Amino acid sequence: MTGTELETFCTELNGGASIGTTVLFQFINLAKAMVEQLRPWVLLRYTDTSKTVAADNTWQTAIDLSTIDRLNRFYGQTPIKLFDGNNRIQYFKQMPFDRRLEYRLRPNTFVYDEASKTLYLNGTLQFAGTLYIDHVKDSPDITDDDNSSWVFPSWSHALLGFYAVAINKGGVDYDDINRLMAPDNRAQANAIIQRLEAWDGEKQLAAQMNVDTAHQQNDDWRPGAINL
Numbered sequence: 001m002t003g004t005e006l007e008t009f010c011t012e013l014n015g016g017a018s019i020g021t022t023v024l025f026q027f028i029n030l031a032k033a034m035v036e037q038l039r040p041w042v043l044l045r046y047t048d049t050s051k052t053v054a055a056d057n058t059w060q061t062a063i064d065l066s067t068i069d070r071l072n073r074f075y076g077q078t079p080i081k082l083f084d085g086n087n088r089i090q091y092f093k094q095m096p097f098d099r100r101l102e103y104r105l106r107p108n109t110f111v112y113d114e115a116s117k118t119l120y121l122n123g124t125l126q127f128a129g130t131l132y133i134d135h136v137k138d139s140p141d142i143t144d145d146d147n148s149s150w151v152f153p154s155w156s157h158a159l160l161g162f163y164a165v166a167i168n169k170g171g172v173d174y175d176d177i178n179r180l181m182a183p184d185n186r187a188q189a190n191a192i193i194q195r196l197e198a199w200d201g202e203k204q205l206a207a208q209m210n211v212d213t214a215h216q217q218n219d220d221w222r223p224g225a226i227n228l
Contacts, residue, residue: 001157003146006028007025010165021144027163028163031164035193040136043151050067065117095109108122110122152196
């Protein structure tokens with residue numbers, strides 16, 4: 001559904017009573033955020049390759065990630081990889097930023113300053129290359145517009161309406177009748193979420209079923225070794 005269609009759906013779900021546009025889309029986007037934070041959905045996974053580093057990079061070299069649009073969080077055991085463009089890959093695990101000094105010389109680790117959106121690679125790099133940054137994005141906010149729509153499959157869009165109307169019925173437009181209706185709206189939304197989670201789980205399994213488990217992500221490139 002587009003933003004306009006979602007607004008119409010919410011009005012009809014609310015018994016024909018309209019909800020103020022500003023309030024309604026605040027509720028819709030709140031519902032959207034609640035769903036998106038449940039797990040690293042396949043639809044929201046991206047890999048950024050816009051950052052490069054030199055071999056003389058140090059633990060104090062700041063890498064600005066504020067230019068990565070709508071970055072929510074990293075995902076995976078080694079969300080950052082350094083690739084030389086040929087065969088060499090170096091994997092990096094995340095460490096706590098408040099323990100940055102303790103890990104500054106430890107290779108294959110990184111810390112991230114959430115406040116400034118700045119990345120720091122620890123230790124000494126074995127080569128220069130491009131960073132492959134695996135991350136989860138926030139989807140764009142939904143607005144009252146025919147060109148605005150949630151990135152999730154259309155059959156799941158109704159859950160945003162169920163959530164938004166339930167929030168309105170349970171708070172802004174509270175009365176005895178709405179008090180009884182709000183739990184049912186939430187139940188319908190939760191049923192759709194369960195189907196979404198099953199759908200997403202199947203996608204994740206399909207991507208992993210042929211992975212060679214003998215290869216570990218921390219099998220880093222080692223100087224002097226034969227790296228395949």
